[in-house]
Amino acid sequence: MPAISIIVPIFNMEHLMRRCIDSLLAQTFTDYELLLIDDGSKDGSWSICQEYAHKDARIGIYHKENGGLSDARNYGLSKAIGKYTIFADPDDWVSPEGLDRLYATAEREQADMTMCDLYREDEYSRHYVCQRPQSLQAEDVLKELFANIQGFTVNKLIRRDVYTRFGISYPKGIYGCEDQYTMAAILLHDIKIAYEPVAFYHYVYNSASLTRHYDECTYEVDVHVLEMFRTLLEGNAVQPIAVRSKEDAVFARAFWNGRGYYSSTAFKQRFVSFRDRISSLNEMTVVKGCMAAACRGWYQPAIRMVFLLFRVKRLIKCVKSHIS
Incomplete structure (x- = not known):
């Protein structure tokens, strides 16, 4: 039995997945299965999986019908045999040290x-993100999960039997907070x-995430x-904190993401009540100002201004990177 099962869900990642897999195979820790x-990829991802499986006996490959990220993770957990599990996304990568x-x-x-820190980066910059909790008690970490601790599973080595012991799986049919929901479900239990x-772990920021599809179904x-979070945490003292956090996320x-869907009037009608809580959001001051303007009926010019500022910021980072 390998010590660790590293699970990598893949969907149409033929242009990015090699860097991820190569970095995992370069780990100084070797007692793992990958x-x-x-x-259900439609590109050449499966062929690349087959190619790597022939190179290294530690690699197991599985092809399934498309079911989404959570379904792929649950499938991976069902096939894992390691004492511990950890996930990786195919568009990210890892440094050689860490798993050991x-x-x-x-x-x-x-x-x-077992939690650790991580990097957030794009093609021009890298930032170290400390994830040290103030307390290692599960109930305290649960509170921090909606404040200063990320819900990622990519920086958490989790004993595999935690999932089976408590009957926990990744939720299907949602996007963007599968990790956080699953971590909250785990932290409701008195774990060590x-x-x-x-x-x-290098979490690679993709500028395309700012232009994701958005419509009424998304909302x-x-x-x-x-x-779901309200129900999961019912009766727990952290529920009000979590609910407010998820309201902010909505x-x-x-x-x-809504600039192709909301008119300025429609955005104001739906989110005018958020005007008084924007100051508490974890955003840059200029973004908060644009959010406030959006809630007052100026969404379209406000979001155009934000995207313009981000393009200028990326241009500056690009110039600095070439100069250095």
């Missing part, structure tokens, strides 16, 4: 979940948590997710 779950330290800490502390101060799914997704 499960590549092709979720995570595993050593998990074993030393006999932890159900450890932290290792190392960052090896309804976001509201459904809000209710608003933020509409602001960032």
Whole structure:
């Protein structure tokens, strides 16, 4: 039995997945299985999976009908045999060090979940993101999950039997917070948590995420997710914090992705009540100003201004990177 099962869900990633897989194979820690779950890709992803499976016996490949990210993760968990599990996304990559330290800490502390830091980056910059919780008690980490701790599973080594012990799986039919919901479900239980101060996972920011499709169905799914969190955390002291966080997420997704759907009047009608809470959002001051303007009936000019500012910012970062 391998010590760790690394699960990589893949869907139409032929142009990016090699960097991810190569970086995983370059890990200084070697006692793992690498499960590549092709979720019904229509490009050459499956051929690349087959190519790598012939190169390394630790690689297991699976081809399934498209079911979405959560379905692919659940499928990977059903095939995993490692003592611990961790996920990776095919458009990200990892540094050689990290898994060895995570595993050593998990074993030393006999932890159900071992957390670490990570990097956020784009093609021009990289930022170290500390994920050290103030407390290692599950109920305290649950509170921080809706504040300063990311819900990612890519920086958390989790004992595989945690999922089966508590009957937890990734929720289907939603987009964008599958990890956070699953982590909240796990943290509702009195698990042993450890932290290792190392960052090896590089979460690659994709500018295309600012132009994702948005329509009324998107809004309804976001509201459904809000209710899922409300139900999951019913009776728990963290529920009001989580509900407010997910309400903010509904608003933020509409602001960032809704410019092809909302008129200025329609945005104001739906989100005018958010005017008084924008100051508490984790956004740059200029973005908060544009959000406030949007809630007052100026959404279209406000969002155009934000995108213009981001293009200028990326241009400046590009120039700086070439100069350095």
